[in-house]
Amino acid sequence: MHPICSEINVILYIEHELPESEMLRMEQHIAHCPTCRGLLQEHRLIRNALQHACDVRMSEDLLSHVMAEIPIPLRNFLTTSRERIVAVAATIAFALVGLMSYIVGAQARTVADIVSLKWWNGVLLNIFSVVIDGFMFVLHLVRILGSVGLFFVEGLTFILKNLGQALVLSPQVHVLFAVLAVFFVTTFFLASRIFQPHFRKLN
Numbered sequence: 001m002h003p004i005c006s007e008i009n010v011i012l013y014i015e016h017e018l019p020e021s022e023m024l025r026m027e028q029h030i031a032h033c034p035t036c037r038g039l040l041q042e043h044r045l046i047r048n049a050l051q052h053a054c055d056v057r058m059s060e061d062l063l064s065h066v067m068a069e070i071p072i073p074l075r076n077f078l079t080t081s082r083e084r085i086v087a088v089a090a091t092i093a094f095a096l097v098g099l100m101s102y103i104v105g106a107q108a109r110t111v112a113d114i115v116s117l118k119w120w121n122g123v124l125l126n127i128f129s130v131v132i133d134g135f136m137f138v139l140h141l142v143r144i145l146g147s148v149g150l151f152f153v154e155g156l157t158f159i160l161k162n163l164g165q166a167l168v169l170s171p172q173v174h175v176l177f178a179v180l181a182v183f184f185v186t187t188f189f190l191a192s193r194i195f196q197p198h199f200r201k202l203n
Contacts, residue, residue, distance in 0.1 A: 004025065004026060004029055005029075005033060005035060005036055007039055009026060009036075010026075010030075010036055010039045010040050010043060011043060013026045013027070013030070013040070014040065014043055014044065014047065103123060103126075103127065104123070
């Protein structure tokens with residue numbers, strides 16, 4: 001059997017996950033190897049069947065039977081906004097209790113530490129220091145982002161200023177302004193000549 005004859009190589013060839021040189025080598029090998037060619041056809045049939053497989057749908061009888069097996073309190077769980085708020089509050093409380101348990105377990109060396117007021121003061125001071133450090137980090141990050149945003153706005157203003165100066169000083173813009181001025185003056189003159197008799201009749 002050829003050294004590259006393997007089902008893994010055939011699958012990798014179908015998935016186009018082999019290097020380009022290996023893909024070419026595998027293609028040449030499959031053209032002369034009936035075993036790999038059969039594996040290739042088999043896997044292509046499987047892939048085609050999976051791609052065109054219909055969605056599995058649960059029958060209404062089975063769905064109603066499964067729902068009947070679920071207890072009523074669980075079936076109607078978290079259906080109101082009050083229950084959702086309670087669930088979120090309980091999750092936050094459990095997370096805080098877990099965090100405190102971790103801190104106590106990591107810092108307490110003896111049981112006497114846990115019942116010591118001085119030890120708890122140190123723990124709370126450490127937590128407060130971590131919170132303050134996090135808050136200061138957020139402030140520094142906001143200040144950096146604000147500086148970057150201010151730098152961006154200044155750069156954009158500089159670009160627009162130079163672009164405006166270039167447009168105002170260019171002869172093409174002068175010609176455009178002159179054409180627009182002539183157009184508006186002509187339009188105003190023609191409109192006054194057309195509508196002047198109507199105004200006289202109204203007066």
